[in-house]
Amino acid sequence: MIVRLECDETDIERTVRYMTKTQKILARHAGLESVVPGQLIKARLDLVMGNDITAPVAISEMEKAGLDTVFDPDKIVLVMDHFTPCKDIKSAGLCTQVRKFAKTHGINNVFDVGEMGIEHVLLPEKGFTAPGEVIIGADSHTCTYGALGAFSTGVGSTDMAAGMATGLAWFKVPSAIAVRLKGRLRPGVSGKDVILHLIGLLGVDGARYQSLEFLNAEALSMDDRFTIANMAIECGAKNGIFPVDTLTLEYLKGRITRDFTDDAFGDEADYGRIVEIDLDALEPTVSKPFSPDNTALAKDLGDIKIQQVVIGSCTNGRISDLRIAADILRGRHVAKGVRCIVIPGSQDVYLQALREGLAEVFISAGCALSTPTCGPCLGGHMGILDAGERCVSTTNRNFVGRMGHTGSEVYLASPAVAAASALTGRITAPEETAQMEREGA
Amino acid sequence: MKVFRYGDNIDTDVIIPARYLNAHSPGELAAHCMEDIDPAFAKAVRPGDVIVAGENFGCGSSREHAPMAILACGVKFVIAKSFARIFYRNALNIGLTPLESPEAAAALLDGAELFSCEAGGRIKAGKTYYQAAAVPEFLRGVSEDGGLLSAIKKRGTL
Numbered sequence: 201m202i203v204r205l206e207c208d209e210t211d212i213e214r215t216v217r218y219m220t221k222t223q224k225i226l227a228r229h230a231g232l233e234s235v236v237p238g239q240l241i242k243a244r245l246d247l248v249m250g251n252d253i254t255a256p257v258a259i260s261e262m263e264k265a266g267l268d269t270v271f272d273p274d275k276i277v278l279v280m281d282h283f284t285p286c287k288d289i290k291s292a293g294l295c296t297q298v299r300k301f302a303k304t305h306g307i308n309n310v311f312d313v314g315e316m317g318i319e320h321v322l323l324p325e326k327g328f329t330a331p332g333e334v335i336i337g338a339d340s341h342t343c344t345y346g347a348l349g350a351f352s353t354g355v356g357s358t359d360m361a362a363g364m365a366t367g368l369a370w371f372k373v374p375s376a377i378a379v380r381l382k383g384r385l386r387p388g389v390s391g392k393d394v395i396l397h398l399i400g401l402l403g404v405d406g407a408r409y410q411s412l413e414f415l416n417a418e419a420l421s422m423d424d425r426f427t428i429a430n431m432a433i434e435c436g437a438k439n440g441i442f443p444v445d446t447l448t449l450e451y452l453k454g455r456i457t458r459d460f461t462d463d464a465f466g467d468e469a470d471y472g473r474i475v476e477i478d479l480d481a482l483e484p485t486v487s488k489p490f491s492p493d494n495t496a497l498a499k500d501l502g503d504i505k506i507q508q509v510v511i512g513s514c515t516n517g518r519i520s521d522l523r524i525a526a527d528i529l530r531g532r533h534v535a536k537g538v539r540c541i542v543i544p545g546s547q548d549v550y551l552q553a554l555r556e557g558l559a560e561v562f563i564s565a566g567c568a569l570s571t572p573t574c575g576p577c578l579g580g581h582m583g584i585l586d587a588g589e590r591c592v593s594t595t596n597r598n599f600v601g602r603m604g605h606t607g608s609e610v611y612l613a614s615p616a617v618a619a620a621s622a623l624t625g626r627i628t629a630p631e632e633t634a635q636m637e638r639e640g641a
Numbered sequence: 642m643k644v645f646r647y648g649d650n651i652d653t654d655v656i657i658p659a660r661y662l663n664a665h666s667p668g669e670l671a672a673h674c675m676e677d678i679d680p681a682f683a684k685a686v687r688p689g690d691v692i693v694a695g696e697n698f699g700c701g702s703s704r705e706h707a708p709m710a711i712l713a714c715g716v717k718f719v720i721a722k723s724f725a726r727i728f729y730r731n732a733l734n735i736g737l738t739p740l741e742s743p744e745a746a747a748a749l750l751d752g753a754e755l756f757s758c759e760a761g762g763r764i765k766a767g768k769t770y771y772q773a774a775a776v777p778e779f780l781r782g783v784s785e786d787g788g789l790l791s792a793i794k795k796r797g798t799l
Binding site for chain 1 (some may be wrong): 708
């Protein structure tokens with residue numbers, strides 16, 4: 201269904217009525233009554249985030265340009281998560297640069313080893329992100345916070361620097377693709393399968409320069425919503441955004457005390473395309489090398505042997521992800537010749553996993569349990585692949601060389617598929633290992 | 642002026658692999674530019690050369706190290722059918738000119754010779770002149786001021 205907008209820019213009431221949720225947030229932050237797709241605006245920022253790879257470039261560029269003040273030290277968050285605990289001397293140098301900058305400018309929100317989590321797991325957890333806010337982060341998966349109804353998007357280091365100096369960013373107002381979810385997810389199927397399916401449907405540039413607006417989410421847990429919003433960038437989207445409902449408010453309770461504004465989806469918004477996903481029909485889905493849109497059903501893949509499994513990342517490093525994996529691994533052992541690396545997304549997730557006995561499940565099953573880090577997802581450290589090696593990973597990208605050697609391969613999957621595959625040593629749908637368990641194998 | 646030709650969806654992981662992101666000096670980035678898709682690039686490229694690609698150039702990670710690496714090789718222009726949005730804004734912010742022209746990119750990928758390309762978007766490939774998509778005025782001003790941060794320094798705000 202295509203809804204066309206005959207838009208007269210002078211007719212403000214009319215354009216307000218037709219704005220998407222994203223456009224309403226942007227208009228408010230630009231001090232405008234309304235905005236239209238394609239319009240270039242300057243928007244006020246509620247938060248600017250950077251990490252140990254991107255912040256050093258921003259800091260160096262700020263210094264080079266002679267910009268020596270920040271707009272608001274409390275609205276800047278620096279997270280040392282990519283190469284930490286530091287993998288080599290050069291990355292240690294990057295962290296030194298960030299710590300020094302934070303000290304100079306009175307930035308207290310610095311998350312270092314011991315307090316650190318993967319940024320997109322950590323920031324919502326610590327209450328830095330609220331509905332209706334505008335957030336930029338020098339990391340492409342900053343779109344994660346759309347799960348809470350915020351406009352959040354990934355930018356580069358220069359935009360981060362500009363944001364830190366001025367509290368502003370320029371944006372081209374995006375048009376939107378709407379996603380309507382029908383039904384409920386079946387057992388063994390999760391948010392990761394939803395987003396991989398959607399990326400397969402749209403293609404890696406199918407939502408380029410656009411928002412993905414999820415019109416309803418009652419069937420999805422908060423963690424599923426984070427996973428889905430997190431990978432909006434993998435179909436090129438500027439942001440992904442969810443409604444704010446009772447589940448969102450429950451999540452925000454105890455994390456956020458400040459006021460926030462929730463903008464409704466425009467009933468008559470100009471969605472160029474509306475995609476419907478029947479959740480009941482989804483099955484465990486994987487993205488084959490070397491593109492997230494190269495999707496297939498796990499059960500259809502045949503005998504694809506693997507040497508490594510990674511369970512974690514900003515996409516799937518939350519407590520419900522670890523619970524799903526642990527349920528499959530409990531009382532069993534990973535296949536011989538498979539290295540299974542489990543990485544809780546934050547200290548809180550790690551502690552919760554300990555309290556619930558999940559840590560013991562993983563270690564007894566022969567997994568390596570790591571401190572939070574982005575590590576292997578981007579081929580940084582903690583699980584680099586050699587030529588000819590294959591990994592099933594709950595991360596978000598499977599480009600050439602993403603996790604190591606250009607001759608290695610990454611299959612993207614849910615925590616359930618990853619855990620099931622760790623048990624068999626080949627890409628496996630969770631239904632198969634559940635069946636094995638029922639049969640006492 | 643040599644032209645380096647690539648396909649669709651060239652991601653920032655192949656433009657500058659993450660294993661080199663522990664540094665951000667131009668020289669170190671230039672030495673590994675395009676390494677995972679074209680290991681010969683870094684040695685072969687000369688200042689003034691141009692990269693031409695298909696759809697969605699620069700997709701994936703937000704690492705500004707990608708346009709920095711390309712610029713550090715002396716490449717000032719990337720002509721593509723389309724660009725991923727973060728790469729596009731990163732490039733403009735630091736003074737690498739992304740020229741979005743599906744027609745010019747298609748002709749060049751078909752083997753047409755590149756005679757000229759300008760910051761204004763005019764491209765001559767083979768016997769034809771093409772006009773790349775216009776860069777918004779505000780961003781043209783940024784580029785004239787020597788990049789986003791210099792522009793901010795000069796104007797006192799964004």
